[in-house]
Amino acid sequence: MAKVDGMALGKDYATQECSIARALEVVGERWTLLVIRDALYGVRRYNDFLVHLGIPRAVLAARLQALTAEGILEKRRYQESPPRDEYVPTERAIALWPTLRSLGRWGREQFGEPQLRYFRHVDCGTELGPYGECPACGFVVPVADVLMEPGPGADPDPADPVSRALLKPKRLLQPIEIEATRGR
Amino acid sequence: MAKVDGMALGKDYATQECSIARALEVVGERWTLLVIRDALYGVRRYNDFLVHLGIPRAVLAARLQALTAEGILEKRRYQESPPRDEYVPTERAIALWPTLRSLGRWGREQFGEPQLRYFRHVDCGTELGPYGECPACGFVVPVADVLMEPGPGADPDPADPVSRALLKPKRLLQPIEIEATRGR
DNA sequence: CACCGTAGGTTCGTTCATTGAACCTTGAGT
DNA sequence: ACTCAAGGTTCAATGAACGAACCTACGGTG
Numbered sequence: 001m002a003k004v005d006g007m008a009l010g011k012d013y014a015t016q017e018c019s020i021a022r023a024l025e026v027v028g029e030r031w032t033l034l035v036i037r038d039a040l041y042g043v044r045r046y047n048d049f050l051v052h053l054g055i056p057r058a059v060l061a062a063r064l065q066a067l068t069a070e071g072i073l074e075k076r077r078y079q080e081s082p083p084r085d086e087y088v089p090t091e092r093a094i095a096l097w098p099t100l101r102s103l104g105r106w107g108r109e110q111f112g113e114p115q116l117r118y119f120r121h122v123d124c125g126t127e128l129g130p131y132g133e134c135p136a137c138g139f140v141v142p143v144a145d146v147l148m149e150p151g152p153g154a155d156p157d158p159a160d161p162v163s164r165a166l167l168k169p170k171r172l173l174q175p176i177e178i179e180a181t182r183g184r
Numbered sequence: 185m186a187k188v189d190g191m192a193l194g195k196d197y198a199t200q201e202c203s204i205a206r207a208l209e210v211v212g213e214r215w216t217l218l219v220i221r222d223a224l225y226g227v228r229r230y231n232d233f234l235v236h237l238g239i240p241r242a243v244l245a246a247r248l249q250a251l252t253a254e255g256i257l258e259k260r261r262y263q264e265s266p267p268r269d270e271y272v273p274t275e276r277a278i279a280l281w282p283t284l285r286s287l288g289r290w291g292r293e294q295f296g297e298p299q300l301r302y303f304r305h306v307d308c309g310t311e312l313g314p315y316g317e318c319p320a321c322g323f324v325v326p327v328a329d330v331l332m333e334p335g336p337g338a339d340p341d342p343a344d345p346v347s348r349a350l351l352k353p354k355r356l357l358q359p360i361e362i363e364a365t366r367g368r
Numbered sequence: 369c370a371c372c373g374t375a376g377g378t379t380c381g382t383t384c385a386t387t388g389a390a391c392c393t394t395g396a397g398t
Numbered sequence: 399a400c401t402c403a404a405g406g407t408t409c410a411a412t413g414a415a416c417g418a419a420c421c422t423a424c425g426g427t428g
Contacts, residue, residue, distance in 0.1 A: 013218060016237070017300055017339055017347070020221050020284055023291030028214070030415075034197060037204055046376050053200070056416050061377060082424040084375065092294050098315060099290055100204055102283040107207030110276050116201055131282060131315035155201060163201070214386075230405050240387050245406065266395040268404065 026070050027096070031055050035063050036093050037100055039073060041148065041166060042176040044086040052162035072096075089173065097143045097172070101132045114153030122147040122171060146172045210254050211280070215239050219247050220277050221284055223257060225332065225350060226360040228270040236346035256280075273357065281327045281356070285316045298337030306331040306355060330356045 013021040013028075027033055034053055043049055049060055064087055067073040073087040101119070108115065120127050121134035122145045133140045149169035150156075158164055165176040197205040197212075211217055218237055227233055233244055248271055251257040257271040285303070292299065304311050305318035306329045317324045333353035334340075342348055349360040 013215075013237075016218065017337075017342070018218075018221070018288070019291035019297055019300060020288040021218060021291075022295060022297060023287045024217060026291070026295075028217070030212070031197075033208060033212070034200065034202075034205060037202070047374085050376095053197075057377070058379085058417090059415060082375075095290055095294060099283060099286040102286060102315065103207045104202070104204040106279055106283055107203035107205075107210070110279060111206060111210075113203055113206060116203060131286065153201075158201070231403085234405095240389095241406070242388090242408085243386065246385095266404075 026072070029063070029066075031059060032063055032067070033100065033103075035060070035067065036072065036089070036096055039087060039089040039093055040097060040100070040143065040172050042170060042172070042174050043162060044088060044175055045084075046087075048162045048176070048178070049087075051160045067093075094143050094173070097146075098132045098140070101128065102130055105130050115151035116153045118147075118149050118151050119172075120147045120149070121145060143172050144174075148172055210256070213247070213250075215243060216247055216251070217284065217287075219244070219251065220256065220273070220280055223271060223273040223277055224281060224284070224327065224356050226354060226356070226358050227346060228272060228359055229268075230271075232346045232360070232362070233271075235344045251277075278327050278357070281330075282316045282324070285312065286314055289314050299335035300337045302331075302333050302335050303356075304331045304333070305329060327356050328358075332356055 012025055016022075027036065031053065035049060035055075038049055038052060043052060046060065046064070049055065049064075050057065053060070055063075064073065064075075068075050068087065070092070071090055072092045074090050075085050076088050078084055078086045107113070118127055119132075121137060121141045124134065124136050125147075126134050126136040128141060128146065129135050131140070132143075132146070147169060148166075148171070150167050154167065155163070156167075158167070161178045162176065165178050170176070196209055200206075211220065215237065219233060219239075222233055222236060227236060230244065230248070233239065233248075234241065237244070239247075248257065248259075252259050252271070254276070255274055256276045258274050259269050260272050262268055262270045291297070302311055303316075305321060305325045308318065308320050309331075310318050310320040312325060312330065313319050315324070316327075316330070331353060332350075332355070334351050338351065339347070340351075342351070345362045346360065349362050354360070
């Protein structure tokens with residue numbers, strides 16, 4: 001199944017001499033940026049991505065593998081028996097945060113959505129600016145120091161456990177905690 | 185051909201409660217961000233997008249129409265006879281510049297490409313920072329004041345006339361000028 | 369021991385989007 | 399009368415995404 005030959009990848013923006021095109025070859029496919037977003041939000045397990053994104057299983061498996069191969073996620077054994085792996089964002093994924101932040105802002109500002117999440121500097125509580133900087137402190141906040149909490153537009157009782165886990169304020173990169181058994 | 189019904193669009197990240205997903209519904213399809221990038225670089229005409237991107241005609245037509253419908257490009261008559269239209273980036277497209285800038289930087293930094301283009305503050309010549317700000321002046325440079333010029337990695341004699349037109353230093357948004365007839 | 373549940377996949381037939389080549393249209397130029 | 403350029407549309411073939419079903423390894427329960 002390996003597509004080892006030359007460079008016949010299906011996603012290539014072949015002749016583009018441009019680092020934007022280069023970036024899109026890696027993260028430009030459908031679902032890919034949402035997988036990375038979830039990883040930064042603290043999602044780590046196959047099943048959690050699955051239910052949170054509503055992505056077809058085969059596509060998720062393909063994306064996780066590609067992202068691992070590109071060094072954007074790291075597959076890591078978190079228990080031996082039964083063997084279970086989680087996917088952890090690497091520096092490369094973390095370096096994408098300002099891009100995701102500014103893309104999200106664009107989406108909300110241009111299409112007048114209600115605010116779904118706040119991102120704050122955990123040290124001072126100030127909401128982040130357009131590219132992830134703290135307006136009060138005057139520097140770009142390290143991703144691990146970003147506090148994520150639900151905004152006024154967020155659904156207060158979502159169906160899937162991952163969305164519920166993301167409702168309580170938490171730092172980015174911090175793994176989510178799924179409630180054990182829920183009585184729905 | 186109109187897909188007026190409900191919302192059965194093929195690109196929807198249906199259940200995602202997230203402005204990143206919202207943004208990707210609009211600009212997340214293949215080629216779309218590259219079309220917008222070209223528009224910011226000064227490309228305006230159907231044929232110029234076509235040769236510069238190497239995109240299939242049908243896909244280009246579809247993307248231009250969608251982007252126009254979303255208010256990201258504006259279709260504008262630039263001559264009456266024969267009737268010819270150009271596609272001009274709106275504020276919505278311009279607002280996407282920091283995102284594109286940071287995406288491009290990510291691509292170059294993470295994958296160690298040579299620098300293909302410099303973006304400078306036209307007032308002071310300083311190269312822009314990660315999200316389009318001028319490190320010397322301390323503010324985000326208006327897109328119209330960004331000077332684009334080729335970097336060391338750029339092909340000095342590209343095949344298509346659009347790439348050649350993009351070789352000479354110019355401001356973003358400024359329409360490109362194609363050399364009339366070229367003797368290749 | 370038989371059975372069920374869970375995590376993390378793979379397989380497969382259907383549907384949908386992308387591709388590239390060919391064709392069409394309007395008006396200008398010669 | 400022909401040819402050319404710009405800006406498209408149409409169409410058959412290919413490739414990717416979808417979703418349902420299936421598979422595997424292990425643990426726990428009765």
